[in-house]
Amino acid sequence: MGKGRQLEYRWKKPPGTWWSVGYLLALCIMSVLTHLLIDPVSISYNAQNTMGSTILQPPFSTVNGIFMWAGTDHLGRNVFHSLMLSLRTSLLMSIGGMMMILIIGTLLGLLSGYFNNKGLRIKSWTSFLALILFFFVAYWFVYLPLQMPVGDFLWPWLQPALIFIPLCIFFIWLSEKYTHSAVGFPLDHLILKTIEILSAFPFLLLILAFLSFFEPSLSTVMVLIIGLYWTEPARLVRGQVIKIRENNFVASGRALGFPHFRIMYKHILPEILPLLVIVFCTGVASLIMLEATLSYLGIGMPPESPSLGKIISSWRFNVEAWWLAVFPAILLCSIVLALKNVSTNIRQ
């Protein structure tokens, strides 16, 4: 025991960062080149494929002269091709969605962390007029076109807007120039409360509840994910920005008279880049898992889109066909593990 006390209670970083990066890059390239690598005809449901002799063939067997790396499924489709197509779907969805999430989250986190509650000072009259302008635009250009075919009578619809918006802008200009009383815009408070509330709800519950209202489609899922998941990057970026803001270079930048935008873009953004990479990797990992879960449950994802979750769910009723579970499971877990590996190593 005396010797044991000298030992450390800590765990070093997991090994193999470059292996993970290389593996992920290879998968990305493969999924981009899917069209070149496989023949779309051979994976479609055609009569030849769905014949009894070709269904549920084990891996490394030859069916109709085609070598099956991963066997065939219960409809006689080549599992290897399904794997590649579903890899493309999940990477497309998770990386594309995470890009949008990262942009929104970083922007909101940066603004709320940088300006806090008092940094963004607005003239009282300007804020009042801007609110009116906002409501007008929201009603006239969003709600009205949803309610009626405004395109059929463009001119009477545009008339009030053409008068009202320049008038409003003119008054905003006046108030900026001639009024003095100003208030701090409670940006941080607003964004933080939104994050707190949104992250208190179980993510899957909200996704399932909202998905139940719409027809299954990839775009609905994407919009929901972007609308609900941006809180995670925003919270982390905000915390980091609050720390960075205390540094001298930000204060000296202000003293030199740099505009806020330039300080945020040129001085703070480079500092939080490593954090963004970490958030991106963990986010992509959880989105890949979410996509697989949704398509396994058969909720929200369109039935025709290939997915790892769907291949695994076909194993549920063909338990003897172990290749239907093992290959997609290994692919799914290894991608997630590699992504987590990269993010953990960057963090340390």
Added chain:
Amino acid sequence: MILRLLCSRFLIIFPTLGLLILILLLVLNNTPGIRQMQEQNVFDRYVDPLAAEAAFQSFQQRNSLDLPVFYYSILPAIFPDTLRYLSSHPDFTAFKKLAVLYHDRQKTKEVLDVLLALKLNEGKKAYIAAMQALEAERVNSAKAYDNAVISTANIRWQHFLPRFIWHGSHNQFHVFCSNLFQGTLGQSYFSGKPVSRLLAPALKNSVWLGAMALLISWLLAIMLAGWLWVNKSQRAIRLANALAYTGQAIPGFLLALLLMIIFADQRFLGWFPIITIGYDITFSSLVLPCLALVGIVFPYAFLQSFRAFQELGEEDYIKTARAKGLSEWQIWYHHALKNAFPPLLTIITGALPAMVSGAIVVEIIFSLPGTGRLLADAIMMRDYAIVLAITLVIGTFTLVVNVLADVGYRLLDPRVQYG
């Protein structure tokens, strides 16, 4: 002080839930296709269109779907407020175009009232005929409509101005909220049973599953981290961390599916029942779901507890305790755990929403009759009364737990200022 804190934190729950209810109701009422599908469901069950129409009306009244969504609505001045009684989306669009053509709200309202009365008294067929006649009129005057000179000559900008229509307390939001305060959550669309009666047994099962998995996983995780802290065996630390790290990468549904196939399928071990029938669960049907949920939560729980103890480091009070001659277990229990627990508590409650998500998946896969499965079934059958109720109940639960954890943290750690 605590009371004030509790009040100020609890108050945020009510507007949040109100907003959630409002958003869900708005989506439910404005998504094209939902009302048409509901109508189709009713009409499929009746031969007589008049009876079907009456049944649909009573279905809507029973679930207060015929009411406006909120206390007021905003419509362009050109539209009459009875517009929402039109059932299907194509009718809705056609009538809106007609309203634009008439560009007279009063006249549109009269036509619409006649149409709705026709629908109620003479059935769907007459309504469809009337709608077709209206459509024909619209097509006949298509020249007028399409000819921009004539149609826009009569359209003024005043027709687009917003009109606030006050509905009073007779609206879906008010009915839903007052039902909520009375403890009823509406009726299921399909079985007609009160949702609370369906939800209560499901909730009981879910709470059992969740509480057991939560206790087991976090207790095990903290105990394991404590054992490693006491022993400081490098090999065990490396092994446990590597396993937990890998375990985090396994999606919950995969773990649950594997457990089910291996332990419950008759072709393999077949030790446990593969599905649960009815609402009564036995111990043997709860073992596997609980195991799966523990498997989902445990890796995260272990990594977090390990990190919590790692961050304590070799503080002075630990060195002092060691100098006093306490055993390593005593030091861990009396000093390390007491200092590591308050931050761990926030991590535990912070991970609760993710655990609820995991529980939903596990319940669906093991078809355990809990809230998760009820939700999945409701989504499949498009029974929105149940979807709304479950979202609200689980949302309230997580919000309340969040507030309680915040207060509990301050109670456990007096160094944190009340504020």
